[in-house]
Amino acid sequence: MEPKAASEALSYGLAGVDYDLIDPLKIAAQRAAASTGAHLVGHGFNEISASRGESAYVVDVGPFYVASIVECLGSKALVADEMTRLTGHSWYDGIAQDTIAMAINDLITVGATPLVVQAYWAAGGSEWFRDAKRAQALIDGWKRACDACAVAWGGGETPALAGIVADGRIDLAASCTGIVRPKSRLSLGDRLGPGNAIVLLASSGIHANGLSLARKLAERLPEGYLTPVGEGLTYGAALLAPTVLYSPVTEALAREGVAVHYSANITGHGWRKLLRHPKPLTYRILELPPVPPVLRFIQQQAGHDDRQAYGTLNMGAGFALFVAAEQAVRTTTIARALGVEAVVAGHVEAGPKQLVIEPLGVTYGSDDLRVR
């Protein structure tokens, strides 16, 4: 394909994901799914209906809550494949961590301790597994991520799906089951309100959202994935920095008695995810975390203004914690002790539903995020 002029702004639609086509299906599926929640009553249990529309589904089983989820990696493996072609190195250890992070970082938003991860590795054919180095990297990375999150790798599926998964590719996903214990850890936003502090945990780069855009951009660069983006890294290597696993932080906060009122995993839709909770509240950001060079590079190359960039990418903030103001600094201290940079970025106010990023002069309203 002819590389486009770097000055032409890239929208998400141009980059190959058409949310208008997916959303009506999503809404119909959500409606059908919601109607099945009552089945739990027959088993003596109850769904926590407030968890519908949140990042993980929660069931009250008596002594504690059970949370579960399935999440996919997305298209990041395509970058790994191309970088393997260019560098000879296998990047699948990081890809494994990305996949687990997609599931774990969503599961913990409801206050759950992840207990069991299941692996879903669907290859385009048995041939995929012939590259023993790559397969072993996937296994090693998967195990290391489980170790980092103190989660048991229960098992999984490794189907060869010729004709469904593209030849030479692999579709990676993870399911995760956890518990919320004690029940007071449930963080669906009941306690979210004016005065709460917003603590942002640092990302390592693009994580696994915005890769369609990032890949499209690589096509325009004369040196492609080998373009330097600073810090001695190529564009491809910087994109492949593994997603931060945030469950060590949320588990440490629980141990130290810090109550998380709500949290948001900042993935697709970038910072607009801060508007996730249905309550009408204003989120005011006064301080920004540093932007990883690869994200600044994407913003510049894609010709995005700050409003587009922060509404699409994580721009340095991979996870948001909403805590009582007096626990904000302690939250950052606990995160930093685990090697995760953190900043008290702002606070929650009474007011219309909006996110105001003061240092950038950018505001997103309630119409800017539709995830329910």
Add this chain to the structure above:
Amino acid sequence: MEPKAASEALSYGLAGVDYDLIDPLKIAAQRAAASTGAHLVGHGFNEISASRGESAYVVDVGPFYVASIVECLGSKALVADEMTRLTGHSWYDGIAQDTIAMAINDLITVGATPLVVQAYWAAGGSEWFRDAKRAQALIDGWKRACDACAVAWGGGETPALAGIVADGRIDLAASCTGIVRPKSRLSLGDRLGPGNAIVLLASSGIHANGLSLARKLAERLPEGYLTPVGEGLTYGAALLAPTVLYSPVTEALAREGVAVHYSANITGHGWRKLLRHPKPLTYRILELPPVPPVLRFIQQQAGHDDRQAYGTLNMGAGFALFVAAEQAVRTTTIARALGVEAVVAGHVEAGPKQLVIEPLGVTYGSDDLRVR
């Protein structure tokens, strides 16, 4: 492709799945996974290590066990796509049931009550969702299967994965979380032993295993999927009979006080799955369930003898229950009351690890199944 002579026997390898390539990866993954089980101790829980190598992973969380799993449909959707082209009808309601059955029927083997299903629908692009009739059939079938199993549909992922999932295709999987309660329902085979009866529950056809073989065969048939196979059905329509959901049976057995000592979901490897448990025991089959016409047709067209056919396909038995001899007839009565045909097919004996199918003169030894 030139259709091959129908007399040439089709092996599973020929039909496109090379288990030799997948198995070394599986073994390395299983070893790495097993080493992560100890993490649960840090959370005050324990893995049930006997569940490793079984169809679902089980954790002791105190008052009950939690079981979890992720399972994929496999290549059955390719048959649905081709039949849609030939008939104009959308077959995705049945495909949805197949996908859920893959997860539910595995989860219940450990004695679990399925509680929550998550949907994993990864399409080859947003375009997949443009066919609203097909998308709605998928949603309707998914909901109906959840209703039939009294399970809550918690949510899921509907990514558009252009470049990973093939254009126009969808990769379908389901994760499922359940509990074993009371703990005495755990059926990992402790009580499996000589004298136990083997009750086989009827399948509806091929279910979702052996489809690579079935699809290869369609290429050889002059009328392809439209070839009549009896009972007024075409080959394609018969293949697309949805997989039986067995959890209503296992839940009814628990309510009625029938203790299941062990069970086996008969999927890949056909009846060899009866050898799944590691104990050295002889399984003697004296009575066979009726063979669905489509499976007899595949056997004949593929040129398989009984040993090959019963070692590959379910041949009319979708699920095996091992119960005390005195509860065998009651087990069949309870299943039949729910519309699932059942037969007391044989019994367990002391002796070397083997499955003896007396009416066919076929024996499989312990070397014929390696799933651990």
